[in-house]
Amino acid sequence: MADSIPELIWTATAEGFVDYYNQYSEEYSGLPSKDLGPTGWINLLHASEQANAARRWVHSIATGESYEGLFRMRRHDGRYRWHIIRARQLTDARGLRWFGACTDVDDQHRLREVLQTQYDELARTNRDLDTFVYTASHDLKQPLFNLRGLFDELRRSASFDDPQESQILTMVDEALRQLDLTLQDLAATVQDQRGLSAPTESLDLRSVADEVLLGLRAQVLESQAEIELNFKAVPTLTYGRANLRSVLHNLLSNALKFAHPDRPPHIQVQSSLSATNQPILTVQDNGLGMELPDTPTPVFQPFTRQHPHVAGAGVGIYLVQRIITSRGGRLEVASTVNEGTTFSVYWFDA
Template identity: 30%
Template sequence: MLTKDYITPNTLYVNKNLQLSSKKIIPFTTRQRIPKLRTVGLSIVPLALTADLTVLVYMILLSAATLICSFLIVRAGKLKQEVESKTRELAEQNNYRQQAEALAEANKVLFDVAVEGVGLGVFTWILATREISYNQKWASIMGYNLSEIEQNSTTWLSHIHPEEVSNVKSNIIFFLRSGEDHYQFEHRVRTKSGDWKWIMAYLKVQERNEAGKALKVTGVHLDIDDMKAKQLELHKITRELMHSNTELQKFAYITSHNLRAPAVNLLSLSELFNFDKPDDELNREIINKIHRSSRLLNDTLNDLIEIVSNKPGCTETKEDLDLAEETDHVLNSIEYLLKQEKAEINVNFDDVPQIKYSRKVLHSVLLNLISNALKYRSTDRQPVINISSYQLNGLNYLDVKDNGQGIDLNRHQTKIFGLYQRFSRKPEGKGLGLFIVKSQIESMNGTISVDSKVDQGTTFTIGFNKFEYN
């Protein structure tokens, strides 16, 4: 029994009295309690030798000691189990930590690859202090070194395009108040060189207070300038194609109508011709109308040829043109008409004396607009035409303003630049001029708009360069 490798509470008691040591096999936690027990045991021995009562007390004390020992032994076993379990737990935790550290290291490598490879500008924003810590890439997207920029929200917000800044600010405020965790948007930023660049911003709330208010936001900036430029280009092309398509449909409609009308008349008139009585009065009228229809058909065909040949592409060469000189040239070509109508022409090219444009298109535009002003002059007053150039928001404009009949814009606004649109019964109006003018200006990436009041006059405004991205 004593040779056993382990001890129970009872055997331990025997061990103590026989002074037998079982140190070797007593577990670590139990061993600590033993000296205390031994002291108690030894102090009792002399009492047992003096009296029976002493023996009884001794026995009682021994039983008590046995009980205490049993309790201590059980407790020691439990403690042993606890220590073993804690040790295991610690080892597991250690293992987890090592794994987590390895994973974190791997993630950091992935993160670094992503940030560098895709070119992500990363920042952390403490909302209360407006402090933002940007990474080097964030600064370099805008052409700066990290040392050149201040680490606060003003740096970002002050670089946002004026057209977008108020929108971005209100969207961020809305996002922070919404309780949403993510927000993504696009905007332009001004780079160090002064150019504009499209970026995609992604925000994520990292920390909130107990009330749910966002305290810390992490953000990512991605340079999407190339992608955006392609996207905008694609939109522009789609818009232009849709526009061209509509124009083509209108063109097909109106040309088929205008070609078919005289052709149908020619056929009907020739059927009506009385071949039995060639000298019939009606026949003379028919011949007259056949002649008119043939002329109309011929004119329509010539118009079509003019439209097709007058449609320059963007390849039209641009040259530096002196507006006063070119306007003079056009006015000289219609000198007779100007004298006949007793027209007064005022020019003012002080603000923008020169433009880079196609001479052919400028001549055609001026000629059409000036002759229109004369054609649709008011019969009550001398025609006055003011031609002026000016700059607005960095773009060049040319106004041709008359004091003629005017156009009822409520009724005709959408048709003014349409093919074969006439708003007057003046015989010389074919409704071709403004259509050609518009298509020429648009093919040069310009714009034309009209403002008019009936019986007061009309102003045509030509924008030489349509505002475009970049």
């Protein structure tokens, strides 16, 4: 049976000396069993790995612990291929013995190396892109401030003999404000994406929500919003603090930003448990609502906006979805135009 397996199979005495090699071992190495000898599999390893492999083998013989390692083994043509070498101590009719196998995993190992190299390159490119976006958005702020100062001075000291003067000034002012918000959103997006792997900790939902609302206090007062918080069902959540703050900030600020002009915002935030005891956060508003595809989990794209008359860059909900999915959760949305929107955050998928 062992001779029919295309894998290096061998047995050894209780002292660790190999006394049997299957036929494939001879075919792979190009050596007969008598030339492989009692420590033949170690001699086939790459010279730089033989000492480590031998030390681990001696340790297994002394303790009886199973042996396992990843090593390069020389083939009959001189090429080294990666193998997983395993050995277990068992008992047969001759008493206590070792049974080992060397499994060729060279193709899988080299593919993993290629994939890892590509992943590292993509990660480096992504970091470079994030750095470029952050730097560009930061460096463009100074020219924006200069434009703002020049525009304010122009409005103070100059006048235009044009019946549309007021409208033109308002349009320029709005364009500058929109540019400022876009640069802020771009910088915030990069910073939040860099925090996707933030360490987790046990967080009090009300405490984090109060912290976020404190930063939104001006918008809440200006819009006369009514905000209800109910975290009785799930008062705490194990999550990254920066990630949780970003999710709550974007959902709450969006609910305030896209309020319906005919009524003050009414925002309900509550936690609950799913049927599988997974925590859920629901943020419901009575705002403008939006048109969504016929699916509970739409995919949001950056810089896509349904209400262009409202200032913003269109990255907030995209970032929320990115944070949630990166930690194994999902974002569900239900919305009716002119009635409101409900975001349901499933922090972890069952």
